[in-house]
Amino acid sequence: MGWLANLRDRTIPPMPTVLEADGLTKVYGGTRDPVPAVTDVSLSVGEGTFVAIMGASGSGKSTLLHLLAGLDMPSAGRVRIEGHDLTAMSDHKRTLFRRRRLGIVFQAYNLLPALTARENVVLPLMVDGVRPRSVQAKVDELLRTVDLTARQTHRPQALSGGEQQRVAIARALVNDPAILLADEPTGNLDSTHGQEIWRLLKALVRDHGRTVIAVTHEAQGAAHADRIIVLKDGRIVGEIAADGGFDAALVAARYAELAG
């Protein structure tokens, strides 16, 4: 039985940390009427993990996501991605870093209406001077992953909301980002199409080794994640324990305990 004990003792090496937030705080407004949107948030996200951050409207989800993505600067605290401190970079360096190492998805799909689905996906690389022909195979694969191969020549107006969000996700992945950040990615979708997006995000992590952070107020969506962190009034009030997988009802109940 020695080998069994041996196996049990062997610890699984932790996945490398992709993102580290330390004491993140964001206060809007002036000194006379400060609005604290995010307060002292610290968070560490390992490679190949799907993290959901759940919170009610106004709890600071978008503010936090913008800070993690380097779209906004904190009043205090730091964000490191792959060891690079976003908060120490010049605006120009941070813009480049975002374009090259991050993928960001919003509730609104923000596609260019004059371009086809495929062209929208390739666009971020063209900004960096990459020729579309040299990335054909990669774009084919991405379109397959988001199940849009058959719709790739359509313009956004000819696509459903769910399809448009899948284009936006493929576009966010085209630079092979260290992390995909999503702000209420299903906020404009009905629940059936929303669930499709959550399943896609989960598959990106499970089958393609991506790292995802998504903020949402929906227990149904968050239940697809590996970790669920609960935000209330700009602070992390707890993490819902996974116990080998979530279901939406359990998440909703635990969320109500933590955030209620």
Ligand SMILES: Nc1ncnc2c1ncn2[C@@H]1O[C@H](COP(=O)(O)OP(=O)(O)O)[C@@H](O)[C@H]1O
């Ligand atoms: N640009 C801003 N100026 C002032 N207050 C803001 C700004 N953005 C957000 N807030 C405030 O910060 C808090 C958190 O907002 P937000 O991050 O948008 O929350 P959520 O995305 O969870 O709905 C809210 O009280 C909101 O009114």
Ligand SMILES: [Mg+2]
């Ligand atoms: Mg928001």
